Amino acid sequence: MRPCPCCEAEVTEPLLSTRPVPVQTAVLVKSLADSLAVPRRPIVLQHCPNCGFLWNTAFEAGLVRYDSDYEGTQAHSPVFRSYLSGLARQWLGALPQTPMRVVEAGCGQGEFLAELSHLSAAELQGFDPAYRGEGQARVTIEACELPDGDASADMVVNRMTLEHVFPPLPLLAAQASWLSRMGILFTQVPNAAHMLAAKLPGDLVYEHCNYFTARSLWHLLVRAGLAPQGLSIGYGDQHLTMSSAREGQAMAIPGRIPAGIVEAFASEMTQFGPRWGSLLAAERRAGRTPWIWGSGSRAVAFAAALPDPSVVAGAIDINPVRAGTYVPGSTWCTQPPETLKAGRSLTVVAMNPIYRTEIADRLAKLNCDAKLLAVGETSLAAAAPLGPFIGPGEI
Numbered sequence: 001m002r003p004c005p006c007c008e009a010e011v012t013e014p015l016l017s018t019r020p021v022p023v024q025t026a027v028l029v030k031s032l033a034d035s036l037a038v039p040r041r042p043i044v045l046q047h048c049p050n051c052g053f054l055w056n057t058a059f060e061a062g063l064v065r066y067d068s069d070y071e072g073t074q075a076h077s078p079v080f081r082s083y084l085s086g087l088a089r090q091w092l093g094a095l096p097q098t099p100m101r102v103v104e105a106g107c108g109q110g111e112f113l114a115e116l117s118h119l120s121a122a123e124l125q126g127f128d129p130a131y132r133g134e135g136q137a138r139v140t141i142e143a144c145e146l147p148d149g150d151a152s153a154d155m156v157v158n159r160m161t162l163e164h165v166f167p168p169l170p171l172l173a174a175q176a177s178w179l180s181r182m183g184i185l186f187t188q189v190p191n192a193a194h195m196l197a198a199k200l201p202g203d204l205v206y207e208h209c210n211y212f213t214a215r216s217l218w219h220l221l222v223r224a225g226l227a228p229q230g231l232s233i234g235y236g237d238q239h240l241t242m243s244s245a246r247e248g249q250a251m252a253i254p255g256r257i258p259a260g261i262v263e264a265f266a267s268e269m270t271q272f273g274p275r276w277g278s279l280l281a282a283e284r285r286a287g288r289t290p291w292i293w294g295s296g297s298r299a300v301a302f303a304a305a306l307p308d309p310s311v312v313a314g315a316i317d318i319n320p321v322r323a324g325t326y327v328p329g330s331t332w333c334t335q336p337p338e339t340l341k342a343g344r345s346l347t348v349v350a351m352n353p354i355y356r357t358e359i360a361d362r363l364a365k366l367n368c369d370a371k372l373l374a375v376g377e378t379s380l381a382a383a384a385p386l387g388p389f390i391g392p393g394e395i
Protein backbone atom coordinates (compact mmCIF):
# COMPACT_ATOMS: atom_id res chain seq x y z
CA MET A 1 0.00 0.00 0.00
CA ARG A 2 1.29 3.47 -0.92
CA PRO A 3 -0.49 6.22 1.04
CA CYS A 4 -0.65 9.62 -0.66
CA PRO A 5 2.28 11.86 0.40
CA CYS A 6 -0.04 14.92 0.20
CA CYS A 7 -3.46 14.00 1.60
CA GLU A 8 -2.52 10.69 3.30
CA ALA A 9 -5.36 8.84 1.54
CA GLU A 10 -4.58 5.15 1.88
CA VAL A 11 -5.96 4.07 -1.48
CA THR A 12 -3.79 5.15 -4.42
CA GLU A 13 -3.29 3.42 -7.74
CA PRO A 14 -0.56 2.82 -10.33
CA LEU A 15 -1.23 4.94 -13.44
CA LEU A 16 1.51 4.40 -16.02
CA SER A 17 5.13 3.50 -16.60
CA THR A 18 7.19 5.21 -19.32
CA ARG A 19 10.05 3.66 -21.24
CA PRO A 20 13.44 4.63 -19.76
CA VAL A 21 14.06 8.40 -20.07
CA PRO A 22 17.20 10.47 -19.33
CA VAL A 23 17.46 11.24 -15.62
CA GLN A 24 19.05 14.66 -16.24
CA THR A 25 17.09 17.02 -18.44
CA ALA A 26 18.40 20.47 -17.51
CA VAL A 27 22.10 19.76 -17.20
CA LEU A 28 24.65 21.25 -19.62
CA VAL A 29 26.01 18.26 -21.57
CA LYS A 30 29.10 19.27 -23.53
CA SER A 31 29.82 16.25 -25.75
CA LEU A 32 27.87 13.71 -27.78
CA ALA A 33 29.45 10.86 -25.79
CA ASP A 34 28.33 12.44 -22.50
CA SER A 35 24.85 13.00 -23.91
CA LEU A 36 24.40 9.38 -24.90
CA ALA A 37 25.85 8.25 -21.55
CA VAL A 38 23.21 10.06 -19.45
CA PRO A 39 21.53 7.27 -17.42
CA ARG A 40 17.93 6.38 -18.24
CA ARG A 41 15.21 5.19 -15.95
CA PRO A 42 11.46 4.68 -16.39
CA ILE A 43 9.01 7.02 -14.70
CA VAL A 44 6.49 4.94 -12.74
CA LEU A 45 3.54 7.16 -11.84
CA GLN A 46 1.24 6.52 -8.90
CA HIS A 47 -2.04 8.46 -8.67
CA CYS A 48 -4.14 9.54 -5.70
CA PRO A 49 -7.83 9.59 -6.68
CA ASN A 50 -8.68 11.73 -3.66
CA CYS A 51 -6.45 14.76 -4.29
CA GLY A 52 -5.12 14.10 -7.81
CA PHE A 53 -1.46 13.98 -6.77
CA LEU A 54 0.87 12.01 -9.05
CA TRP A 55 4.35 10.83 -8.08
CA ASN A 56 7.15 8.72 -9.48
CA THR A 57 7.48 5.73 -7.16
CA ALA A 58 10.70 4.64 -8.94
CA PHE A 59 12.41 8.04 -8.45
CA GLU A 60 16.06 7.80 -7.38
CA ALA A 61 17.11 11.17 -5.98
CA GLY A 62 20.79 10.21 -6.11
CA LEU A 63 20.68 10.12 -9.92
CA VAL A 64 19.78 13.80 -10.23
CA ARG A 65 22.48 16.43 -9.76
CA TYR A 66 21.79 20.10 -9.01
CA ASP A 67 25.28 21.51 -9.29
CA SER A 68 26.70 24.40 -11.28
CA ASP A 69 26.06 22.56 -14.58
CA TYR A 70 22.33 22.65 -13.88
CA GLU A 71 20.77 25.24 -16.18
CA GLY A 72 17.13 25.85 -15.38
CA THR A 73 16.71 29.47 -16.42
CA GLN A 74 14.23 30.68 -19.03
CA ALA A 75 15.14 34.28 -18.32
CA HIS A 76 16.58 34.84 -21.79
CA SER A 77 13.06 34.97 -23.17
CA PRO A 78 11.30 38.37 -23.15
CA VAL A 79 7.96 36.57 -22.66
CA PHE A 80 9.31 34.83 -19.57
CA ARG A 81 11.00 37.96 -18.17
CA SER A 82 7.77 39.89 -18.49
CA TYR A 83 5.92 37.07 -16.73
CA LEU A 84 8.47 36.99 -13.91
CA SER A 85 8.23 40.73 -13.44
CA GLY A 86 4.41 40.54 -13.27
CA LEU A 87 4.70 37.72 -10.74
CA ALA A 88 7.02 39.76 -8.51
CA ARG A 89 4.55 42.67 -8.56
CA GLN A 90 1.57 40.41 -7.86
CA TRP A 91 3.18 38.61 -4.94
CA LEU A 92 4.52 41.79 -3.32
CA GLY A 93 1.06 43.30 -3.76
CA ALA A 94 -0.54 40.35 -1.95
CA LEU A 95 1.50 40.87 1.26
CA PRO A 96 -0.28 42.41 4.26
CA GLN A 97 2.68 44.71 4.97
CA THR A 98 5.85 46.08 3.35
CA PRO A 99 8.39 43.26 3.54
CA MET A 100 11.66 43.69 5.42
CA ARG A 101 13.07 40.28 4.54
CA VAL A 102 12.45 37.90 1.63
CA VAL A 103 13.86 34.37 1.40
CA GLU A 104 13.75 32.15 -1.68
CA ALA A 105 14.39 28.39 -1.59
CA GLY A 106 15.78 26.97 -4.84
CA CYS A 107 16.37 30.41 -6.35
CA GLY A 108 18.44 29.21 -9.34
CA GLN A 109 20.73 32.04 -10.46
CA GLY A 110 18.59 34.58 -8.57
CA GLU A 111 16.51 35.92 -11.46
CA PHE A 112 13.33 36.28 -9.38
CA LEU A 113 15.17 37.92 -6.47
CA ALA A 114 16.65 40.35 -9.01
CA GLU A 115 13.10 41.25 -10.14
CA LEU A 116 12.12 41.83 -6.49
CA SER A 117 15.17 44.05 -5.99
CA HIS A 118 13.73 46.53 -8.52
CA LEU A 119 10.43 46.68 -6.62
CA SER A 120 11.24 46.32 -2.94
CA ALA A 121 13.78 47.60 -0.44
CA ALA A 122 13.62 44.34 1.56
CA GLU A 123 16.69 42.27 2.41
CA LEU A 124 16.78 39.54 -0.26
CA GLN A 125 18.30 36.15 0.44
CA GLY A 126 18.35 32.98 -1.69
CA PHE A 127 19.54 29.39 -1.42
CA ASP A 128 20.33 27.04 -4.31
CA PRO A 129 22.97 24.33 -4.70
CA ALA A 130 23.07 25.09 -8.46
CA TYR A 131 24.03 28.74 -7.88
CA ARG A 132 27.09 29.68 -9.92
CA GLY A 133 27.92 32.84 -8.02
CA GLU A 134 27.42 35.32 -10.81
CA GLY A 135 26.18 37.87 -8.31
CA GLN A 136 23.16 40.16 -8.29
CA ALA A 137 22.99 43.65 -6.85
CA ARG A 138 21.36 43.75 -3.39
CA VAL A 139 20.82 39.99 -3.33
CA THR A 140 22.68 37.44 -1.16
CA ILE A 141 22.67 33.86 -2.43
CA GLU A 142 24.22 30.81 -0.80
CA ALA A 143 25.02 27.73 -2.90
CA CYS A 144 23.34 25.22 -0.58
CA GLU A 145 19.98 23.67 0.32
CA LEU A 146 17.59 25.75 2.41
CA PRO A 147 18.53 25.46 6.11
CA ASP A 148 15.92 25.72 8.87
CA GLY A 149 14.81 29.30 9.40
CA ASP A 150 14.34 31.73 12.26
CA ALA A 151 10.77 32.93 11.62
CA SER A 152 12.03 36.26 10.32
CA ALA A 153 10.88 36.41 6.67
CA ASP A 154 7.84 38.42 5.62
CA MET A 155 7.82 36.61 2.31
CA VAL A 156 9.10 33.13 1.49
CA VAL A 157 9.32 32.23 -2.18
CA ASN A 158 9.18 28.62 -3.32
CA ARG A 159 9.11 28.83 -7.08
CA MET A 160 9.38 25.62 -9.12
CA THR A 161 11.23 23.60 -6.48
CA LEU A 162 8.76 21.38 -4.64
CA GLU A 163 8.23 19.16 -7.68
CA HIS A 164 11.89 18.05 -7.42
CA VAL A 165 11.95 16.71 -3.86
CA PHE A 166 10.45 13.52 -2.47
CA PRO A 167 8.82 13.40 -0.04
CA PRO A 168 7.82 17.07 -0.39
CA LEU A 169 6.64 17.70 3.19
CA PRO A 170 10.06 18.24 4.89
CA LEU A 171 11.08 20.93 2.36
CA LEU A 172 7.76 22.70 2.86
CA ALA A 173 8.22 22.50 6.64
CA ALA A 174 11.72 24.05 6.29
CA GLN A 175 10.20 26.91 4.27
CA ALA A 176 7.45 27.38 6.86
CA SER A 177 10.14 27.72 9.55
CA TRP A 178 11.33 30.95 7.90
CA LEU A 179 7.90 32.63 8.02
CA SER A 180 7.30 35.52 10.39
CA ARG A 181 3.92 35.73 12.11
CA MET A 182 2.46 37.88 9.32
CA GLY A 183 4.63 36.31 6.61
CA ILE A 184 3.31 34.74 3.41
CA LEU A 185 4.71 31.69 1.64
CA PHE A 186 4.22 31.60 -2.14
CA THR A 187 4.49 28.06 -3.48
CA GLN A 188 4.59 27.72 -7.25
CA VAL A 189 4.70 24.37 -9.04
CA PRO A 190 3.90 23.06 -12.53
CA ASN A 191 0.13 22.68 -12.79
CA ALA A 192 -0.53 18.94 -13.09
CA ALA A 193 -4.20 19.54 -13.91
CA HIS A 194 -3.09 21.39 -17.07
CA MET A 195 -0.58 18.67 -18.01
CA LEU A 196 -3.37 16.11 -17.70
CA ALA A 197 -6.16 18.11 -19.36
CA ALA A 198 -4.01 19.37 -22.27
CA LYS A 199 -2.37 15.92 -22.55
CA LEU A 200 1.25 17.04 -22.38
CA PRO A 201 3.46 13.95 -21.96
CA GLY A 202 6.54 16.17 -22.47
CA ASP A 203 5.83 17.70 -19.06
CA LEU A 204 6.64 14.36 -17.48
CA VAL A 205 10.37 14.62 -16.72
CA TYR A 206 12.57 12.56 -14.45
CA GLU A 207 13.66 15.44 -12.18
CA HIS A 208 10.00 16.09 -11.37
CA CYS A 209 9.12 13.33 -8.94
CA ASN A 210 5.93 15.18 -7.84
CA TYR A 211 2.97 16.50 -9.89
CA PHE A 212 0.61 18.70 -7.90
CA THR A 213 -3.00 19.67 -8.42
CA ALA A 214 -4.42 22.60 -6.41
CA ARG A 215 -6.17 20.08 -4.15
CA SER A 216 -2.99 18.10 -3.42
CA LEU A 217 -0.98 21.26 -2.70
CA TRP A 218 -3.72 22.48 -0.36
CA HIS A 219 -3.46 19.24 1.63
CA LEU A 220 0.33 19.41 1.81
CA LEU A 221 0.34 23.03 3.01
CA VAL A 222 -2.16 22.15 5.74
CA ARG A 223 0.03 19.23 6.84
CA ALA A 224 2.99 21.66 7.06
CA GLY A 225 0.95 23.67 9.59
CA LEU A 226 0.00 26.42 7.14
CA ALA A 227 -3.31 27.94 6.12
CA PRO A 228 -3.66 28.08 2.30
CA GLN A 229 -5.15 31.48 1.47
CA GLY A 230 -5.02 32.16 -2.26
CA LEU A 231 -4.74 30.31 -5.55
CA SER A 232 -3.54 31.52 -8.93
CA ILE A 233 -3.18 29.66 -12.22
CA GLY A 234 -0.96 31.46 -14.73
CA TYR A 235 1.58 31.21 -17.53
CA GLY A 236 -0.87 29.74 -20.03
CA ASP A 237 -2.35 27.54 -17.26
CA GLN A 238 1.08 25.89 -16.81
CA HIS A 239 1.88 27.24 -13.34
CA LEU A 240 -0.05 26.76 -10.12
CA THR A 241 0.62 29.12 -7.21
CA MET A 242 -0.78 28.99 -3.70
CA SER A 243 -0.18 31.54 -0.96
CA SER A 244 -0.28 30.41 2.67
CA ALA A 245 0.41 31.74 6.16
CA ARG A 246 0.95 30.43 9.67
CA GLU A 247 -2.18 32.13 10.91
CA GLY A 248 -5.57 33.00 9.51
CA GLN A 249 -8.42 31.08 7.98
CA ALA A 250 -7.72 28.48 5.31
CA MET A 251 -9.44 28.85 1.95
CA ALA A 252 -11.95 26.19 0.91
CA ILE A 253 -10.40 22.99 -0.35
CA PRO A 254 -10.12 23.02 -4.18
CA GLY A 255 -12.31 20.58 -6.07
CA ARG A 256 -11.20 17.33 -7.68
CA ILE A 257 -9.91 17.22 -11.26
CA PRO A 258 -12.52 16.07 -13.79
CA ALA A 259 -13.09 12.33 -14.02
CA GLY A 260 -11.37 10.53 -16.88
CA ILE A 261 -8.56 12.99 -17.65
CA VAL A 262 -5.94 10.95 -15.81
CA GLU A 263 -6.76 7.87 -17.88
CA ALA A 264 -6.86 9.93 -21.12
CA PHE A 265 -3.39 11.29 -20.30
CA ALA A 266 -2.03 7.78 -19.74
CA SER A 267 -3.38 6.75 -23.13
CA GLU A 268 -1.80 9.80 -24.82
CA MET A 269 1.57 8.80 -23.33
CA THR A 270 1.77 5.85 -25.72
CA GLN A 271 0.60 7.77 -28.82
CA PHE A 272 2.53 11.05 -28.50
CA GLY A 273 5.97 9.91 -29.76
CA PRO A 274 4.79 7.79 -32.72
CA ARG A 275 2.40 10.56 -33.86
CA TRP A 276 5.11 13.27 -33.86
CA GLY A 277 7.55 10.77 -35.38
CA SER A 278 5.25 10.16 -38.38
CA LEU A 279 4.51 13.86 -38.77
CA LEU A 280 8.20 14.87 -38.83
CA ALA A 281 9.13 11.96 -41.13
CA ALA A 282 6.47 13.24 -43.54
CA GLU A 283 8.03 16.73 -43.36
CA ARG A 284 11.40 15.18 -44.25
CA ARG A 285 9.90 13.35 -47.22
CA ALA A 286 8.40 16.65 -48.39
CA GLY A 287 11.92 18.14 -48.46
CA ARG A 288 11.69 20.08 -45.22
CA THR A 289 14.22 19.99 -42.37
CA PRO A 290 12.78 19.68 -38.85
CA TRP A 291 14.34 21.57 -35.94
CA ILE A 292 13.07 21.90 -32.41
CA TRP A 293 13.01 25.24 -30.56
CA GLY A 294 13.83 25.03 -26.85
CA SER A 295 16.43 22.59 -25.52
CA GLY A 296 15.19 22.22 -21.92
CA SER A 297 13.38 19.37 -20.22
CA ARG A 298 10.53 19.19 -22.76
CA ALA A 299 13.07 18.68 -25.55
CA VAL A 300 14.59 15.76 -23.63
CA ALA A 301 11.15 14.17 -23.23
CA PHE A 302 10.36 14.84 -26.90
CA ALA A 303 13.61 13.22 -28.09
CA ALA A 304 13.06 10.23 -25.78
CA ALA A 305 9.52 9.76 -27.12
CA LEU A 306 10.33 9.88 -30.87
CA PRO A 307 10.80 6.45 -32.50
CA ASP A 308 13.66 7.92 -34.59
CA PRO A 309 15.07 11.19 -33.15
CA SER A 310 17.48 11.54 -36.11
CA VAL A 311 14.53 12.93 -38.09
CA VAL A 312 15.27 16.22 -36.26
CA ALA A 313 18.36 18.20 -37.34
CA GLY A 314 19.01 19.75 -33.94
CA ALA A 315 17.77 22.14 -31.28
CA ILE A 316 17.62 25.94 -31.20
CA ASP A 317 17.80 27.83 -27.91
CA ILE A 318 18.06 31.54 -27.15
CA ASN A 319 20.05 30.89 -23.96
CA PRO A 320 23.70 31.47 -25.05
CA VAL A 321 24.95 29.17 -22.25
CA ARG A 322 23.31 26.24 -24.05
CA ALA A 323 24.98 26.83 -27.46
CA GLY A 324 27.13 23.83 -28.41
CA THR A 325 25.67 21.61 -25.67
CA TYR A 326 23.55 18.52 -26.35
CA VAL A 327 19.93 17.78 -25.50
CA PRO A 328 20.63 15.12 -22.83
CA GLY A 329 20.23 11.56 -24.05
CA SER A 330 20.08 12.60 -27.71
CA THR A 331 22.34 13.41 -30.67
CA TRP A 332 20.75 16.87 -30.96
CA CYS A 333 23.27 19.68 -30.61
CA THR A 334 21.89 23.03 -29.46
CA GLN A 335 22.50 26.04 -31.69
CA PRO A 336 21.72 29.75 -31.36
CA PRO A 337 18.80 31.08 -33.46
CA GLU A 338 21.23 32.67 -35.98
CA THR A 339 22.01 29.14 -37.25
CA LEU A 340 18.67 29.22 -39.07
CA LYS A 341 19.35 32.59 -40.74
CA ALA A 342 17.87 32.69 -44.27
CA GLY A 343 17.14 28.94 -43.97
CA ARG A 344 14.77 27.44 -46.56
CA SER A 345 12.17 24.69 -46.15
CA LEU A 346 12.38 24.43 -42.37
CA THR A 347 9.86 22.93 -39.97
CA VAL A 348 10.33 24.29 -36.45
CA VAL A 349 8.62 22.63 -33.47
CA ALA A 350 8.24 24.85 -30.40
CA MET A 351 8.58 22.80 -27.23
CA ASN A 352 6.34 25.25 -25.36
CA PRO A 353 3.40 26.90 -27.17
CA ILE A 354 3.56 29.94 -24.90
CA TYR A 355 6.62 31.09 -26.90
CA ARG A 356 4.96 30.68 -30.32
CA THR A 357 4.67 34.42 -31.09
CA GLU A 358 8.17 35.15 -29.81
CA ILE A 359 9.61 32.34 -31.96
CA ALA A 360 7.61 33.38 -35.04
CA ASP A 361 8.94 36.95 -34.69
CA ARG A 362 12.50 35.68 -34.38
CA LEU A 363 12.15 33.41 -37.45
CA ALA A 364 10.74 36.33 -39.46
CA LYS A 365 13.67 38.55 -38.42
CA LEU A 366 16.08 35.79 -39.49
CA ASN A 367 14.40 35.74 -42.90
CA CYS A 368 13.55 32.03 -42.58
CA ASP A 369 11.16 30.05 -44.69
CA ALA A 370 9.81 28.02 -41.76
CA LYS A 371 6.61 26.23 -40.86
CA LEU A 372 6.07 26.65 -37.11
CA LEU A 373 4.40 23.89 -35.06
CA ALA A 374 4.08 23.61 -31.29
CA VAL A 375 3.85 20.67 -28.91
CA GLY A 376 0.69 20.67 -26.82
CA GLU A 377 -0.86 23.57 -28.60
CA THR A 378 -4.28 24.18 -27.20
CA SER A 379 -6.33 27.35 -27.01
CA LEU A 380 -3.98 28.66 -24.34
CA ALA A 381 -4.88 31.86 -22.62
CA ALA A 382 -1.79 33.53 -24.10
CA ALA A 383 -3.25 36.98 -23.58
CA ALA A 384 -3.72 36.33 -19.86
CA PRO A 385 -0.35 35.08 -18.60
CA LEU A 386 -1.19 35.63 -14.96
CA GLY A 387 -4.48 34.78 -13.30
CA PRO A 388 -5.62 36.78 -10.29
CA PHE A 389 -5.52 35.30 -6.82
CA ILE A 390 -8.87 33.77 -6.07
CA GLY A 391 -10.22 34.35 -2.60
CA PRO A 392 -11.49 31.72 -0.18
CA GLY A 393 -14.50 29.75 -1.29
CA GLU A 394 -14.36 30.75 -4.95
CA ILE A 395 -12.69 27.67 -6.37
Ligand SMILES: [Zn+2]
Nearest residue numbers: 004007048051
Ligand atom coordinates in the same frame (compact mmCIF):
# COMPACT_ATOMS: atom_id res chain seq x y z
ZN1 LIG B 1 -3.83 12.50 -2.15
